Amino acid sequence: MPTQPVPSPTPTPGAPSGAFDAPLIRDFMAGSVGNVFKVMLSMDAVSVDLPHDAATLEGIGKPVKIPHDRIVGSIGFNGEATGNVFLHFELPFASACTCHLLGMSESELAEAGNECLNDAIAEITNMTAGGFKNALCDRGFPCMLTLPSVLRGSSFYVAPVSSAARHVSHFDCGGHRVTAEIFIKSNDPETS
Amino acid sequence: MSIKILTVDDSKTVRLIVRKAFKEFQCEILEAGDGVEGLSVASKASPDLILLDVTMPVMDGVEMLSRLKGEAALKGIPVIMLTAEGGREHVMKVAKIGIRDYIVKPFKEEVLIEKVGRVIDLKPVSDAPAKAKSYTDTADILVVDDKPAISEQIREGFKHLPWRIHSASSQGEAIDFCARATPDLIAISLSLPDEAAYSLFRLIRGNPKTKYTPVMALVVKTETGQQQQAQNVGMSSIITKPIDLKELEAKASKAMNIDTSNRYFATEGDTLVMRLPEFCTQSTVLEVESHVKVKIAGAVDAGLTKMVIDAQKTGALEMAGIKLLFQTMQMCRDLGLRCGLVGNPRVVAECKGFEDTRNWKFCDSIEQARLGLETS
Numbered sequence: 001m002p003t004q005p006v007p008s009p010t011p012t013p014g015a016p017s018g019a020f021d022a023p024l025i026r027d028f029m030a031g032s033v034g035n036v037f038k039v040m041l042s043m044d045a046v047s048v049d050l051p052h053d054a055a056t057l058e059g060i061g062k063p064v065k066i067p068h069d070r071i072v073g074s075i076g077f078n079g080e081a082t083g084n085v086f087l088h089f090e091l092p093f094a095s096a097c098t099c100h101l102l103g104m105s106e107s108e109l110a111e112a113g114n115e116c117l118n119d120a121i122a123e124i125t126n127m128t129a130g131g132f133k134n135a136l137c138d139r140g141f142p143c144m145l146t147l148p149s150v151l152r153g154s155s156f157y158v159a160p161v162s163s164a165a166r167h168v169s170h171f172d173c174g175g176h177r178v179t180a181e182i183f184i185k186s187n188d189p190e191t192s
Numbered sequence: 193m194s195i196k197i198l199t200v201d202d203s204k205t206v207r208l209i210v211r212k213a214f215k216e217f218q219c220e221i222l223e224a225g226d227g228v229e230g231l232s233v234a235s236k237a238s239p240d241l242i243l244l245d246v247t248m249p250v251m252d253g254v255e256m257l258s259r260l261k262g263e264a265a266l267k268g269i270p271v272i273m274l275t276a277e278g279g280r281e282h283v284m285k286v287a288k289i290g291i292r293d294y295i296v297k298p299f300k301e302e303v304l305i306e307k308v309g310r311v312i313d314l315k316p317v318s319d320a321p322a323k324a325k326s327y328t329d330t331a332d333i334l335v336v337d338d339k340p341a342i343s344e345q346i347r348e349g350f351k352h353l354p355w356r357i358h359s360a361s362s363q364g365e366a367i368d369f370c371a372r373a374t375p376d377l378i379a380i381s382l383s384l385p386d387e388a389a390y391s392l393f394r395l396i397r398g399n400p401k402t403k404y405t406p407v408m409a410l411v412v413k414t415e416t417g418q419q420q421q422a423q424n425v426g427m428s429s430i431i432t433k434p435i436d437l438k439e440l441e442a443k444a445s446k447a448m449n450i451d452t453s454n455r456y457f458a459t460e461g462d463t464l465v466m467r468l469p470e471f472c473t474q475s476t477v478l479e480v481e482s483h484v485k486v487k488i489a490g491a492v493d494a495g496l497t498k499m500v501i502d503a504q505k506t507g508a509l510e511m512a513g514i515k516l517l518f519q520t521m522q523m524c525r526d527l528g529l530r531c532g533l534v535g536n537p538r539v540v541a542e543c544k545g546f547e548d549t550r551n552w553k554f555c556d557s558i559e560q561a562r563l564g565l566e567t568s
Contacts, residue, residue: 039298102208123205127297130276137279145247145276147202
């Protein structure tokens, strides 16, 4: 089955990232993911360096390769900096995170249904993007979050449009992979 | 009437986390998914506190806050923001509208409870009026002392009781323990370095989970200044070192509101028996004394006609013990309960030394005393 692109509101790979160089973005995201996982899920999220090849998505426009069904939390930010944050989870790990967050058992979660899982992943993404966005704000790029949404499936990727830079960070969370994908551009004419 | 907390957040997950966080407290959690719903619930239910998200559909948190402050009936409700929007400028903007606190997501439940507890009086569910604990029930006692021998001494001294003694050697360890569990009693050594005992006491009182937990001060007998200071800051009671374990047990029981009457009182057939312990310390006497009136009245109410005071195992009554016996016998006379005494030679000799008690007749056993009361 071919991968289905999900259009991103912020555009094009390979565009200049202006004030946001890759190490800075990665630091912001690593700090935010680490904090959310530590505080809300009592778990370390360790940044993992993967080879820069197409399969691992540093290649522009390639899908994030996750071998299981996955769930992706998505949220935008608008202001002096504009972009999107996507947080990719393997579905079983997303369930485990939701159970921990809400103090539920697997069977209780199954009974509660997909809505509960989707809402928990949306909230984890909201908190993660919040931390990232707050770091941008404190760096002089005030912006606001949009409402989060969730995508589920096994064969899709986020297709960026022009002028936004794309950054991908992988995390090891107790043996599970979580991937953060960020599209960002500065709206400040001096830095973009 | 229980405290009402309104959580306004479009995320059901956050509303569930808030509900989970406060389930150990006497409060009702109300929920709303956006600002419009939040204003509606606030108008109808008049919550004591609102936890408010910023980014929500229909009406966001900033708009809801502004409208809340514009309504005479609602503007007094304290609001704590609970949001992922944590940029400095944004926080300043919201703070100007009027909020009590600002919590940036992600958040620990303990932080949420602590900040809410600063605004409203959170009472643990376990603090609700309930039957007093019995001394056969388990209890968790946290001993905070940098000398391990003290905890060990207390553990050893209480091994006949189902009380679990937990040790912490520093303020940090004590706080960590309280984050994991809520002890029934905390004993803090006043000799912790840098006056840590007092700062720990303040933290314990500031934490809604331990706000009502009794706190005892452990202090060397000669340190009267420290004892005074502990009383002034509001510690429940003072235990002096070297520790008298009987005194500690009595004070701990009292502090934990443990019903100790079964230790001293029993109904045996048609007779109420009051047994004095081996060591009749001041605190033990006070403990027995606190039960006497209720127990005698209960015996009369139940149709009992006899009471035996058993001091057979008591080492020395001292003045306080003799006074207790005297008052108890007086109470029995007032209520028409015939009263007999059982004592050993030392107790008998002690009572011979006072004008009011020199003619008391002691028996050698409870059975003998009961027979005596039947034939009298």
